[in-house]
Amino acid sequence: AAMRHLPYFCRGEVVKGFGRGSKELGIPTANFSEQVVESFPSDISTGIYYGWACVGNGDVHKMVLSIGWNPFYKNIKKSVETHVIHAFKDDFYGEILSVVIIGYIRSEKNFSSLEALTSAIQEDIEEAKRQLDLPEHLKLKEDNFFHLPEGKTVNH
Ligand code: ADP
Ligand code: MG
Numbered sequence: 001a002a003m004r005h006l007p008y009f010c011r012g013e014v015v016k017g018f019g020r021g022s023k024e025l026g027i028p029t030a031n032f033s034e035q036v037v038e039s040f041p042s043d044i045s046t047g048i049y050y051g052w053a054c055v056g057n058g059d060v061h062k063m064v065l066s067i068g069w070n071p072f073y074k075n076i077k078k079s080v081e082t083h084v085i086h087a088f089k090d091d092f093y094g095e096i097l098s099v100v101i102i103g104y105i106r107s108e109k110n111f112s113s114l115e116a117l118t119s120a121i122q123e124d125i126e127e128a129k130r131q132l133d134l135p136e137h138l139k140l141k142e143d144n145f146f147h148l149p150e151g152k153t154v155n156h
Contacts, residue, residue: 002045002104009145010080011098012036014055017081018072025114027121029066029081030055030097037080040067046078050128051102052141053084056095060141061086064121064128065101068108085125100140103131 010032017031046067053063062085069075082099105124111117131137 002047005041005044006049006101006103007051007140008040008044008101009099009143010036010040010101011096014093014095014097016093017079018070022081022083025118025121027083027118029083030092032080032082032097034077037070037078040078040080045104045107047107048105048124049101049103050105050124050131051100052132052143052146053082053097053099054146055084055088055092055097057147059086060146062128062132063099064105064124065099066108083121083125085129098146100143100145102137102140 012032013036014030015033017029022029044067046069049065049067051063051065052060053065054060063082064085065080065082067078067080070077070079072079082097105127109120111120132141
């Protein structure tokens with residue numbers, strides 16, 4: 001069921017999140033605006049996904065993305081956050097992030113400790129890297145979507 005909407009193409013501005021300290025954990029997550037999140041299929045599963053991402057018209061990188069319940073809205077709205085698997089020199093708030101979501105890794109979980117959480121995320125990242133090296137997934141890295149003019153939104 002999680003796979004029904006995939007691959008999912010999405011483009012939108014990177015906004016301030018709710019400061020859960022992802023960056024302090026070494027795993028910053030670029031948040032999409034509420035408006036972009038609302039454009040997602042309402043029945044898309046929460047959890048962790050992998051795919052490709054690019055900032056502005058920069059290079060295309062591997063990513064892991066979480067669709068979760070947004071604590072800011074008392075968990076009645078979703079949040080969509082992308083960790084790009086790349087070391088950026090600077091933050092990129094306000095830039096346009098383009099993502100193609102390709103596959104599902106796991107559902108959302110509650111972790112008993114910060115260590116358990118970060119090690120799960122590290123495993124997600126390793127899984128994403130492995131999956132994205134497969135020829136059928138590498139193909140989407142070259143998709144025309146990443147070369148469309150900025151600001152143009154393509155959701156399907
Ligand atoms: P916030 O709560 O504002 O989302 P985070 O701690 O999650 O704060 O950090 C996210 C921000 O970090 C992004 O909006 C982006 O500007 C910056 N950033 C730097 N490197 C990355 C990366 N590899 N992946 C995602 N965001 C990154
Ligand atoms: Mg974030």
